Amino acid sequence: MFTGIIETLGRVTDLYKDGGNLHITVESTIASELRIDQSVAHNGVCLTVVALADGLHTVTAIEETLNKTNLAYLKAGDEINLERCMQMNARLDGHIVQGHVDQTAVCRSVEEMDGSWVYTFEYDAGIGNVTVEKGSICVNGISLTVVNSTDNGFSVAIIPYTYEHTNLHNIKAGDTVNLEFDIIGKYVARLMKR
Structure with missing residues (x-):
């Protein structure tokens, strides 16, 4: 669950197509705080961190996600809104956001x-x-x-x-x-x- 309050902007550094999947690598100031299997909203799309490197994290968008969101239009160098999942003991400054794009x-x-x-x-x-x-x-x-x-x-x-x-x-x-x-x-x- 998310709040819709953007934590930071990331920059897309690499896009790798693998069958119907798109692996998206993002450079950001929060990459060092992420862990594998963590949920992070990317332009409002909840995606799972699958790889980490110095200042970078990678997520995978499946074909279903690419068909229903704007992630298929991403290019290297694009800025992307990032938000880590909400902590239950924190204020809800935005509104309840699931990370499931309609x-x-x-x-x-x-x-x-x-x-x-x-x-x-x-x-x-x-x-x-x-x-x-x-x-x-x-x-x-x-x-x-x-x-x-x-x-x-x-x-x-x-x-x-x-x-x-x-x-x-x-x-x-x-x-x-x-x-x-x-x-x-x-x-x-x-x-x-x-």
Whole structure:
């Protein structure tokens, strides 16, 4: 379980395709603190550490993960949001995030607002996910608050700290991001269908 509060940015150093799997090696300031078999969220995707080296860790994304997330678009040199799993004795600063991406969205616009930014995203509403204004949404692993909700999209307002310390500063119109919708909202939506 995660909180959606990004711990650090990592940099992809190597990508190795092995059948339907993609091995992703990341350089980061937390690599020395990781251990084999630990869960780490990468752009909001919970992946298991399978190898460690000096300042580097490697995870494996299977074909199912690659088909449902933006990890298949990674290139060497890309920045990636990293968060280690939540400690149960710590504050929950973001919201409950499972690290299980529901679907991707496309960034439709980025608007600078004199010191902050508004990002607008569009997603396939046919899958059944929904957002609500002032509700939580996880974009590339970042816990954010929805400021405008439509049937197939939403906007989020970004403060300078989040802009500078996550990979949102690299996201532009046309880019694909990972979405994890609020777990409570998903259960409510499922119950309403019954």
